[in-house]
Amino acid sequence: MGDAGMSERIAVIGAGVIGLSIAHELASAGRAVTVLADAAPLETTSAVAGAIWFPYAAERSPAVDAMLEASLRRMRTIALEEPDAGVDLRSGIIVERTPDPDRAWTQWVESEPADPAELPAGATGVRTTVPLATMSVYLPWLQQRCAGLGVRFERRAIDDVDALAGEWSTAIVAAGVRGGALLGDDDAVVPIRGQVVRVANPGIAEFRIDDDNPGGLAYVLPRRDCVVLGGTAEPGATSLAPDPATEAGILERCAALVPEVAGQPIVSRAVGLRPGRSRLRIEEVPGRALRVIAAYGHGGSGVTLSWGTAERVAGML
Numbered sequence: 675m676g677d678a679g680m681s682e683r684i685a686v687i688g689a690g691v692i693g694l695s696i697a698h699e700l701a702s703a704g705r706a707v708t709v710l711a712d713a714a715p716l717e718t719t720s721a722v723a724g725a726i727w728f729p730y731a732a733e734r735s736p737a738v739d740a741m742l743e744a745s746l747r748r749m750r751t752i753a754l755e756e757p758d759a760g761v762d763l764r765s766g767i768i769v770e771r772t773p774d775p776d777r778a779w780t781q782w783v784e785s786e787p788a789d790p791a792e793l794p795a796g797a798t799g800v801r802t803t804v805p806l807a808t809m810s811v812y813l814p815w816l817q818q819r820c821a822g823l824g825v826r827f828e829r830r831a832i833d834d835v836d837a838l839a840g841e842w843s844t845a846i847v848a849a850g851v852r853g854g855a856l857l858g859d860d861d862a863v864v865p866i867r868g869q870v871v872r873v874a875n876p877g878i879a880e881f882r883i884d885d886d887n888p889g890g891l892a893y894v895l896p897r898r899d900c901v902v903l904g905g906t907a908e909p910g911a912t913s914l915a916p917d918p919a920t921e922a923g924i925l926e927r928c929a930a931l932v933p934e935v936a937g938q939p940i941v942s943r944a945v946g947l948r949p950g951r952s953r954l955r956i957e958e959v960p961g962r963a964l965r966v967i968a969a970y971g972h973g974g975s976g977v978t979l980s981w982g983t984a985e986r987v988a989g990m991l
């Protein structure tokens with residue numbers, strides 16, 4: 675099993691940013707890949723993402739650092755070479771509220787201290803330029819690229835990975851928040867609910883992220899089609915219905931951060947369940963009826979870790 679050749683058939687379970695990136699990476703290397711998913715790319719948590727390259731609510735370790743860097747490199751190249759992909763390099767400010775903020779990420783990107791005039795009172799901050807994806811454009815683009823490389827897509831709910839053994843030689847479980855339940859050997863996945871509201875873009879190009887805002891998480895992410903305003907990070911909460919009171923708080927915090935967004939028409943609302951896990955799970959799962967590789971648990975950093983994950987999984991096969 676796992677040999678490249680006529681008999682190898684790889685199923686990727688999941689059509690979010692992780693499953694699509696893995697499928698793309700494997701198909702680029704000439705492998706036969708089918709994506710099996712019960713939700714299409716634009717129906718996934720990935721479609722709710724902001725989606726900025728920035729580490730948030732996910733494992734930090736040397737292995738994950740390498741994946742952060744790999745993803746940054748790939749997304750930058752896409753931003754520069756593929757104008758239709760929906761990925762742009764955007765400048766903006768990471769607001770800091772603690773005396774000893776984590777600036778490890780600045781080793782990979784150019785950054786400078788933010789002008790205090792651009793910061794909330796009492797905060798520090800860093801100005802930087804990073805990739806930001808318009809997911810309504812990027813996910814279809816990625817799916818199209820996969821299809822062009824020969825990847826097949828089937829809408830299908832999987833409840834037993836071992837039952838895939840007759841049809842497939844390898845299954846890659848990129849099932850996001852449902853990855854642990856699907857494999858049945860992992861109860862470490864915790865949904866981290868995130869709510870956003872998307873408003874018309876009044877002409878802003880810069881992002882602001884204020885993760886440690888004492889009033890609650892706040893971010894303003896201008897995309898090609900709107901501005902994404904967030905957010906929340908509620909571990910254990912699973913309601914997919916946007917909560918009006920939560921939305922009012924998001925609008926208020928974001929308007930304080932970027933006054934131009936105040937009063938902009940609301941384009942849409944969304945809620946997603948981040949696949950929270952203290953450690954990413956990217957490993958072979960032994961003792962199954964076919965070769966199984968787990969690839970989930972990206973928390974609030976699925977886009978940020980997508981290509982690094984894909985490269986790592988490809989390296990395992």
Ligand SMILES: Cc1cc2nc3c(=O)[nH]c(=O)nc-3n(C[C@H](O)[C@H](O)[C@H](O)COP(=O)(O)OP(=O)(O)OC[C@H]3O[C@@H](n4cnc5c(N)ncnc54)[C@H](O)[C@@H]3O)c2cc1C
Binds near residue numbers: 978
């Ligand atoms: C509000 C919000 C903002 C975010 N902002 C950012 C950001 O700015 N930057 C960033 O990097 N990350 C961000 N994230 C996190 C990011 O969205 C996730 O880490 C990422 O989407 C996880 O991708 P995934 O492919 O693992 O899972 P998902 O996108 O959830 O995809 C899972 C796929 O698996 C399929 N599936 C699952 N179980 C089964 C089954 N049993 N049978 C068949 N199919 C199955 C589903 O149909 C789906 O296709 C944000 C998340 C939220 C909620």
